[in-house]
Amino acid sequence: MLKLFAITLFVAYGWASNVSEEAYVAAIIQDDDNRCAGAIVSDQWILTTGRCAKYLDLAVSTITVGTNDLSKLGQIFSSQEVKEHPNYVDIGSFNYDLALIKLNSTIKLGQDAKIIELTGEDIKDMENLAVAGWKRKRDPSPTTKLQLIDVIGVGDNSKCSKLEGQDAKNVFCLVGDKMSDEEKVASGGYQGGVIMGLNHTLKGIVSGFSRPDDPDSLGLAMRVFPFKKWIMDNIK
């Protein structure tokens, strides 16, 4: 029932439009491995997780946009400045797991590289979403190609036992019965993955996926809507 509903929605609202998802997604690469994804939120800023920005050595990382296969060249940048969310401290502060990375020059926008629109509303309960992210070299069946996965966003945190007893108002759970076991295992690599709603609006950023033996939830994601003002103020 849920699946049928999802398919109907995708077709009705043009999920499968001609706009390719990769145009909105950056790759943050260190030691020749795809460490994190990020969303292009302006022609010079990428939104990713706080832990991605904190635990990578951005001085030796490159940030690529404009390609869906990292074995092919896109536009390549380095990081000029990082703004972690002020409430992000370490991996324990998962309610604020976001950071903005400023590129060393501006992205040439076009068909291949586009700014993703920030959503005007929070996640709905059981909302159909898509994650666009990169696998890592250590993942099963590693690939340099961008991965697109259908997921369902659980907007109501009381339905997600992972979040019980946590201050987690800025976080939501992802579920997805369409995900294969292999994808679940691999999904540890989707850190910073760009979560898009219908019409390619930015709804969330993958914070961390669960272990595949956790049937309750595939992972956790940051809501973008509560951070809209922080993002807009910082990328001016």
Ligand SMILES: *[C@@H]1O[C@H](CO)[C@@H](O)[C@H](O)[C@H]1NC(C)=O
């Ligand atoms: C998608 O591409 C096809 C063929 O190129 C074109 O006819 C159609 O109008 C496009 N649709 C959108 C929504 O851009």
Ligand SMILES: *[C@@H]1O[C@H](CO)[C@@H](O)[C@H](O)[C@H]1NC(C)=O
């Ligand atoms: C930005 O960084 C990239 C990657 O390090 C480098 O190739 C490029 O020349 C830099 N651009 C500018 C304008 O400094």
Ligand SMILES: *[C@@H]1O[C@H](CO)[C@@H](O)[C@H](O)[C@H]1NC(C)=O
């Ligand atoms: C998606 O965009 C189309 C065309 O601009 C619009 O008609 C439709 O209402 C939008 N759908 C959603 C869910 O925003």
